[in-house]
Amino acid sequence: MEGRLQGDPRPPGRPPVRLTFVAAVVLVAALAASALLSANEVRRHVAQAVAHDSRLTPVERQHAAGDRLGLDPAPFDTFRLELRPRERYAVDVPPGGKGPFITRGAVVRAYAAFYFLPAIQVGRAERVFRYRFR
Amino acid sequence: MAALLGANALMLVSGLGLMPLLGVARSWRLLLFRCGLAYLCGIVLVGIVSAHLALVHVEFGWIGLGLLAALSLGLCAWRLSGTERPVWRRPDWIDAAGLTALVALTIDFGRAFRVAPLNRYDAWAIWALKGHALYAFGWADPAVFAGATYRFANLDYPLLLPSLEAVDFRTMGAFDPRLLHVQFLLFLVAAVLALFALMRDRVPSVVLWLSLLALALAPAVFDQLLTAYADLPLALVFGVGVGAAGRWVLTNERWALALATLCFAGALLTKNEGSLFVLAVFLGLVAVAHARWRVLAVAAAADVLLLLPWRIYVHSHHLHDINYSFGDSFDYEHVRGRFGVGPIAFRTLAGQMLDPQHWGLLVPIFVLLLVASLLTGARALPFFALVWTVVAWLGLSWIYVISRYEYSSYLDSTKERVVASIVVGGAALAPLLAAESWARLSARDRGRARIGAG
Numbered sequence: 001m002e003g004r005l006q007g008d009p010r011p012p013g014r015p016p017v018r019l020t021f022v023a024a025v026v027l028v029a030a031l032a033a034s035a036l037l038s039a040n041e042v043r044r045h046v047a048q049a050v051a052h053d054s055r056l057t058p059v060e061r062q063h064a065a066g067d068r069l070g071l072d073p074a075p076f077d078t079f080r081l082e083l084r085p086r087e088r089y090a091v092d093v094p095p096g097g098k099g100p101f102i103t104r105g106a107v108v109r110a111y112a113a114f115y116f117l118p119a120i121q122v123g124r125a126e127r128v129f130r131y132r133f134r
Numbered sequence: 135m136a137a138l139l140g141a142n143a144l145m146l147v148s149g150l151g152l153m154p155l156l157g158v159a160r161s162w163r164l165l166l167f168r169c170g171l172a173y174l175c176g177i178v179l180v181g182i183v184s185a186h187l188a189l190v191h192v193e194f195g196w197i198g199l200g201l202l203a204a205l206s207l208g209l210c211a212w213r214l215s216g217t218e219r220p221v222w223r224r225p226d227w228i229d230a231a232g233l234t235a236l237v238a239l240t241i242d243f244g245r246a247f248r249v250a251p252l253n254r255y256d257a258w259a260i261w262a263l264k265g266h267a268l269y270a271f272g273w274a275d276p277a278v279f280a281g282a283t284y285r286f287a288n289l290d291y292p293l294l295l296p297s298l299e300a301v302d303f304r305t306m307g308a309f310d311p312r313l314l315h316v317q318f319l320l321f322l323v324a325a326v327l328a329l330f331a332l333m334r335d336r337v338p339s340v341v342l343w344l345s346l347l348a349l350a351l352a353p354a355v356f357d358q359l360l361t362a363y364a365d366l367p368l369a370l371v372f373g374v375g376v377g378a379a380g381r382w383v384l385t386n387e388r389w390a391l392a393l394a395t396l397c398f399a400g401a402l403l404t405k406n407e408g409s410l411f412v413l414a415v416f417l418g419l420v421a422v423a424h425a426r427w428r429v430l431a432v433a434a435a436a437d438v439l440l441l442l443p444w445r446i447y448v449h450s451h452h453l454h455d456i457n458y459s460f461g462d463s464f465d466y467e468h469v470r471g472r473f474g475v476g477p478i479a480f481r482t483l484a485g486q487m488l489d490p491q492h493w494g495l496l497v498p499i500f501v502l503l504l505v506a507s508l509l510t511g512a513r514a515l516p517f518f519a520l521v522w523t524v525v526a527w528l529g530l531s532w533i534y535v536i537s538r539y540e541y542s543s544y545l546d547s548t549k550e551r552v553v554a555s556i557v558v559g560g561a562a563l564a565p566l567l568a569a570e571s572w573a574r575l576s577a578r579d580r581g582r583a584r585i586g587a588g
Contacts, residue, residue, distance in 0.1 A: 114258045
């Protein structure tokens with residue numbers, strides 16, 4: 001600006017460089033690139049998820065969490081059939097191997113707590129769910 | 135599916151009715167103009183109400199949804215009676231294209247969400263377990279929600295998300311772990327519509343829609359929503375709050391702060407980490423708008439008040455975070471032994487945020503716009519963005535320092551998702567930063583042109 005006021009050699013009729021235009025083009029290009037990059041990646045994720053998950057049978061879907069943990073579904077199903085809502089039960093499971101955060105036994109307790117709802121897991125009860133690792 | 139969509143339609147209506155009460159819409163015309171905010175407001179409202187009612191043994195299902203929708207709609211009609219009516223205008227073709235893209239994305243993603251199994255640990259062990267228990271028992275029964283055998287389920291985590299899941303189960307009439315995922319997709323739809331409505335009168339349509347699509351298409355958004363974890367719903371609600379707070383910084387519109395307050399209450403009641411992010415944002419707001427401290431204090435007090443019932447429940451049942459305690463920040467011996475974890479976590483989280491295979495170019499664009507905004511002379515908005523992101527980033531890194539877990543396993547298993555709120559919050563501010571820089575550059579160009587012509 002100072003140069004202009006003090007005698008900028010550029011002809012006065014010439015429009016100034018449109019920084020706004022350049023910035024806008026760069027921004028729109030970057031946003032479009034991000035959207036396209038992501039769309040290309042996420043397309044594969046969607047396709048993989050649909051291909052894998054739509055093939056699951058109702059039983060596989062019901063035990064999806066246990067299967068992911070490598071748990072045998074049969075003892076869980078058998079015990080669940082005998083449970084009534086709000087009935088108290090305890091879990092008898094050996095500690096098993098130690099994972100990064102909790103033991104295998106603790107994972108079984110957690111899965112039982114989820115799978116046996118609306119029955120309620122407690123420390124001690126007459127009804128006991130027994131699980132042994134193969 | 136019809137019941138789930140019906141429940142969400144009632145949430146939308148509840149949100150629509152809430153908008154005049156928040157000051158978002160002071161006329162029918164503005165209500166229509168900003169109706170995109172209604173859905174997210176409704177989800178957050180229903181989440182907050184049902185989470186609080188769950189503490190006092192009140193079920194929230196069809197009747198609750200219907201009553202809330204009717205009440206908020208009635209108040210809305212009363213509040214707006216006699217105000218300016220909307221006038222039909224031909225929709226902007228860019229907005230129409232953007233909305234079409236959002237619909238297409240929702241349908242495409244929906245194919246995966248409709249069939250996803252509930253198999254990720256935190257999803258079933260924390261969120262769905264609590265949602266199922268709320269549905270089965272009708273409230274936060276301490277037999278489960280404070281039971282010693284349920285400690286693994288992060289019992290101190292607040293109940294907004296499980297309460298929403300329970301509302302869905304009640305309306306569907308069953309615990310359906312499959313359709314549960316669809317609610318997570320609807321969170322994304324609600325957040326995108328909210329950000330559009332929030333910024334459509336301040337940001338050029340092309341920039342706004344490209345920003346929103348870049349966010350919605352980010353692979354991490356799809357992947358994390360599909361896990362049915364709470365991190366992405368937290369990030370989306372928090373992100374809309376950040377966008378609203380950013381707008382308030384620029385314009386001082388009370389409704390924007392009211393909206394931000396609602397979203398931050400939602401974030402606080404979604405996950406414990408929400409407290410860190412909301413604190414970071416309020417620090418940012420105080421840093422750049424300390425002259426407006428009175429309204430900020432009211433907003434902060436409202437958020438604390440909305441969190442209070444849950445904190446009382448947690449305190450009265452002696453529930454503690456099993457992953458970390460901020461109190462350990464003062465355990466000198468513990469912190470000294472793990473101080474080196476801080477820089478590692480800081481760098482690792484940065485790497486996650488910058489990973490284009492997870493988040494596209496969202497973070498580089500946000501940083502670029504932040505710098506551009508500063509260079510063009512803007513101060514309040516970029517400093518707000520800078521303060522909250524750095525505080526949140528440092529805070530997350532600090533969690534790995536004070537945690538008692540072996541840090542590398544803890545970091546590895548959580549790094550992808552904990553950064554979601556920072557990335558989404560940054561992405562939500564990006565269009566505002568762009569508009570602010572644009573306005574300043576245009577003013578400079580016009581100034582130069584005037585001087586040149588003179």
